[in-house]
Amino acid sequence: MRIALQNIHKHYRDVHANDGIQMEIAEGSIHGILGENGAGKSTLMKILAGFVRKSDGTIALNDQPVEYRGPSQATSLGIGMLYQDPLDFPPLTVLENFMVGRCRGISAKENLHRRQLLEWAKALGFHLNPESRVHELTVGERQQLELLRLLALGVEVLILDEPTTGISSIQRRVLFAALKKLSNQKKTILLVSHKLEDAEALCDRLTVLRSGRVAGEMDRPFDTNRLLSWMFGAMPVQAPCSEARPGRATLIMEGVSGSGGRAGLQACTLSVREGEVVGLAGLAGSGQDIFLRLAAGLNRPRKGTIRIGDEIMTGKDH
Incomplete structure (x- = not known):
């Protein structure tokens, strides 16, 4: 399906989120929409997917102007959007979520849909158990399920909003x-993203938005410096790094375990020294929030010792 966005505007009172955007997307292409936060990327794609109504402009599919009032109409025309947080039902199974929107009764043609789910998942390299509850899945698995559900609804245009956020x-x-x-x-x-490495690895063509307008468009091979200048208005200045001179250990956690999330925090040992900036990396639910609450004294550990300087703080408010 070919798409043409012609003079698209979107106003939120005094904010001009999309300002006269012109864009064409070729059938069968992987087209990246780049820009920093607030550039208007998600607003534009929500307009195309029917979640937001445009203030002005025209959307044409295969050269035919279309108007729709909501996402269900957009889906019926072949356009579906996958959000950072998939629009699923966590208490239901994978199969039940796959069937949502297509069946009057959740058990109608269940075997047919199970077979279809497994066939499509296999074809795309996904491994999903139809009987698993969605709340047991990782963010990446939920994303895979939503992608399959949109394909089952017959979409020809897939919009993905920051799809690599929170996945391995x-x-x-x-x-x-x-x-x-x-x-x-x-x-x-x-593909909606602010990650150049994702866009350059996957896309055939890139459109860069800045302040609600098209700053530039480019086909492969991509010029990274030019893309950065379009995104930010100029090449970002790289500030010199000061030499780190860490001092004594001020926060020491030894064999600390805590409850919460899927797996809690298990036997965590870490020390943080004066003058250090320490980052906690991991997917959502990996225990970062539990660690921080334990370190701040908001939660009490099941096992282990927490010290601030020379003072043992385990079990104390601090």
Whole structure:
């Protein structure tokens, strides 16, 4: 499906979120929409997907102007959007979520849909158990399920909003391989991102938005410096790094375990010294929030010792 966005405007009172955007997306292409936060990327894609109504302008699908009032009408025309937080039902099973929107009764044609789910998942390299509850899945698995559900609804245009946020590097590779397969099947893919490495690895063409306007467009091979200047208005200045001179250990956690989340925090040992900036990395639910609450004295550990300087703070408010 070919898409043309012609003079698209969106106003939120005094904010001009989209300001006369012109864009064409070729059938079967993987087209990236780049820009820093607040550039108007998500607003534009929500307009295309029917979640937000445009203030002015025209959307044309295969050269035919269209108007729709909501996402269900957009889906019926072949456009579906996958958000950072998938629009699923966590208490239901994978199969039940896959069937949502297509069946009057959740048990209607269940075996047919189970077979379809497994066949499509296998074709795209996904591994999903139809009987698993969605609340048991990782963010990447929920994303895979929503992608399959949109395909089952017959969409020809897939919009993905920051799809690599919160997923592992392995799930990223699986997702990108699946999107390339779909592109080869003439599905049109729109990737919304502020990550240049994702866009350059996957996309055929890039459109950069800045302050609600198109700052530039480019086909492969991409010029990273030019893309950065379009995104920020100039090449970002790299500030010199000062030499770190860490002092004595001020926060010491030894063999600390705490409850919460899926798996809690297990036997964590870490020391933080004066003058250090320490980052906690990991997917959502990996225990970062539990760690911080334990370190701040808001929660009490099940096991282990917490010290601030030479003072043992385990079990104390601090």
